[in-house]
Amino acid sequence: MTETLRGCWELLRMSWRQHPAKLILALLLKTAEAAALPLAAPALGALTDAAVAREPAAAARAAATAAVLAMAALTLGHFAHVAYFELGEQNLLAKDRELIELVTGSAGLAHQERPEYADRMQVLRQELRRTGSSSMEALLSALGTAVAVTITAVLLARLNPWLLLLPLAAVPPLLLGRAAEARLARARESAAQVSRQAQHLFDLAIDPEAGKELRVGDLSAEIRTRHAGLWRDGTSILFSAEVRAAALRVAGQAVFAVGFGAATLLVVREAAAGRRTIGDAVLVIALAAQVNQQVAVAVSLLRELQRVARTLADFRWMRAVYAGQAPPPPDAAVPDRIRHGIRLRDVSFEYPWTGRPTLDGVDLFLPAGATVAVVGENGAGKTTLVKLLCRFYEPTRGRVELDGVDVVRFPLEDWRARTSAAFQDFLRPEFTARTVVGVGDLPLADSTDAVTAALHRAGTQDVVDNLEHGLDTALGASLPDGRQLSGGQWQKLALGRGMMRTAPLLLVLDEPTAALDAEAEFELFQGYAANAARVAEQTGGITVLVSHRFSTVRMADLIIVLADGRVAEVGSHDDLIARGGPYAELYQLQAAGYR
Helix, strand or coil, rough: HHHHHHHHHHHHHHHHHHHHHHHHHHHHHHHHHHHHHHHHHHHEEEEEEEECCCCCCHHHHHHHHHHHCCCHHHHHHHHHHHHHHHHHHHHHHHHHHHHHHHHCCCCCCHHCCCCHHHHHHHHHHHHHHHHCCCHHHHHHHHHHHHHHHHHHHHHHHHHHHHHHHHHCCHHHHHHHHHHHHHHHHHHHHCCCCHHHHHHHHHHHCCCCHHHHHHHHHCCCHHHHHHHHHHHHHHHHHHHHHHHHHHHHHHHHHHHHHHHHHHHHHHHHHHHCCCCCHHHHHHHHHHHHHHHHHHHHHHHHHHHHHHHHHHHHHHHHHHHHHHHHHCCCCCCCCCCCCCCEEEEEEEEEEEECCCCCCCEEEEEEEECCCCCEEEECCCCCCCCHHHHHHHHCCCCCCEEEEEEEEEHHHCCCHHHHEEEEEEEECCCCCEEHHHHHHHHHHHHEEEEEEHHHHHHHCCCCHHHHHHHCCCCCCCCCCCCCEEECCCCHHHHHHHHHHCCCCCCCCCCEECCCCCCCCHHHHHHHHHHHHHHHHHHHEEEEEEEEECCHHHHCCCCCCCCEEECCEEEEECCHHHHHHHHHHHHHHHHHHHHHHCC
């Protein structure tokens, strides 16, 4: 219950920040709406007594009062809706914004690559809408219900103190309703992983790029079968919880039904004995009926508020996750140029969920101005090394130094500002072609000259040349008349985006041409070699290239061979071939495939 109250208070504070006047107006209208029906019950009782006593004037007054209160109960909520609906939508927008800021504003990637985070995010995405207008309706209705219950209790106590036990009969339904919702919350968490897998298959089924392979491989039926199986598993978990939750709620309602019947019988017997008027009996029956409705509404509202509170608690959990990833306070400035190089000293790294090191005791020196290639079989640790250089993670053990200074001492935003990168798993933002490339250096995102120069440095200007409106062409299905691009075309634009910054200290190319053929890759890397030489001369910048194609790797000044998270060999292409070690073996195997 404490968590639910905390969630309600957070909703009120959020709404107050959005618009205090609208919140106050909605509170007043919903409270008046809730109070109208209980106050109408005495008017009905007075109307009955006046009719029995043949007092037309009194009956008319009572009828008019009951009619006005009934109209208030039926209409005030609609006016309140105008105010709280907008507040709820503003709250939802604020939470959407907060979620985006949390996810994109974190220092590293640990939160996005943790399985438990993905499960929690799946539940949060499903429940996020509950922080909108429906949550405000539930909150204000709950406050109104509390007012209505209070008025009802006072009216019942005036008739007979024993009738105060009737509202107490509402306690079991509330407690059992809370237990039912807790059971459902646990079930939703248990089903999150299955739901996430099912969502992945659904996304594959509607993805136009995946659609080609699904059809050629005749995989559509298999995808549907697996999707249906996962949803059956998830639904089974949720349905079982729903059945148990329903049983708890029915048990609570049964307790209240007994109390409802006893209260009604008590007053009817007193009226029959002449100790109460017929109007009193009508009053109690009307109030008892309202208590019954109030209990049902309270149980439903409690369930909704518990879910809202759980969603807000998930937000707090995420805030704590991201807060725990904040880098240490910086105490050194990123230099204008690299004078010596980047050194990795006994660097090891282990992803928290794997239980084994991905990199283990790596000692390397990347000289200033060098083009460094990193090769190795899948799982050797190449991408992890790149992540450490970009500071997506910090080493589990050891240090990464720039000219003798640990890079964790640099302000993270300054380090990222002097880093450029092109990755295999690149972005496909659906903007104009100019913006798709330009966001690689945000202050110059709208600059035609800067974007064009970046495309020329990347050697990918041909993509824009073939677009109908050039850099002004809208790209992607979400935009009106958006142009659809192939995977290779998107990757070429991503390469241009990685070339937007003209003076990086670190240029990372992590399998950046995986969607291109070997000849196109070779031509692009010839351009990269020229760009690397320019950067090296200007800033002493280091270019780090990860590739499986040895025809391009051989251009590098220094080649690092990783195997099982360790450095197997380091040297130039000619040196490594002469040694006849792992690199020479891999090179010969790949070269044989082109003969």
